[in-house]
Amino acid sequence: MNACPLRNCNGAVKTRSFCAGGAAAIFQSHQWLPVDSRPISRLTRLLLTLCFVRSIAAHDRMLQEEVIPDVEFDIRATDTPRLGLHGVVSGWFYVKGSFTLGSLGDIAFATREMLANVCDNNLPTLALARQDILTITEPQVGLNMSFYVLPPKGFSHYCVAMLRFAGFGPTAPPFTITPAPPIRQMLQVSVGQNTGLNEGLVDDWVVDIGNVNCGDLMVSYGSGDDPELLLERSRMPDEWRGREEPAPCGSLEAKWVPSSSVKFPWEEEPCKAAASPCICASIRACRDSTT
Helix, strand or coil: CCEEEEEEECCCCCCCCCCECCCCCCCHHHEEEECCCCCHHHEEEHEEEEEEEEHHHHHHHHHHHHHCCCCCCCCCCCCCCEEEEEEEEEEEEEEECCCCCHHHHHHHHHHHHHHHHCCCCCCCCCEEEEEEEEHHHCCEEEEEEEEEEECCCCHHHHHHHHHHHHHEEECCCCCCCCCHHHHHHHHHHHHHHHCCHHHHHHHHHHEEEEEEEEEEEEEEEHHHHHHHHHHHCCHHHHHHHCCCCCCCCCCCCCCCCCCCCEEEEEEEECHCCCHHHHHHCCHHHHHHHHH
């Protein structure tokens, strides 16, 4: 009988002491398979080694060259694309009301324009909208939006505090006990300015914002929207000067709420939170004091 080298799935080679007609007996229950007993030539070994080394180098080079951003902000035609790790504010925004499916794009655009101007003037903002599948068969349509805002350098947690404050309050009317959150008025103004929809419709909508937080993400943006340049033309440093600094990024709190343990300046004087004319006009106490 001829000795037949066999190899199992783990690569181990074992020799069986018999062959039938020159062919190895295959023991499938032990996963032994016949292998060629002829040795591999030096040239073959060299070629295999070179192919292996080159494939690893190409893979590493591809990983270094092709960095995929987590968030891609719009880039103006006059700007140069940039890629970098920066502090980004993120969260979700929800709207539900008696509007048609054809209006979802307008509402998403109005929401993006509004979110871009809560913390500062016209910050790079991305809003990813999708219909709430739970409202597909309902008379009122729901719109879920995930949003990302690129704030001036070093001001991510300030922007988080502003958005949390602006969204604090009941999500739907009536507002007989607790005033409507400022963000409703801001959305209403944005709908009137940026769409052909009747801004009065917002009065009956469900409007909610949540999970607002910040963290470092790899983002692509235009050279004109570099966080350093955003800081140079920002009004946030002046608006926040002398105020208590908000909690840094990473806080587990998803919404701003009045707290007895942590006092923000705007709890007793809401106008101090009005970092923009839009928010000031949305807070009754602040609006009345400026008229």
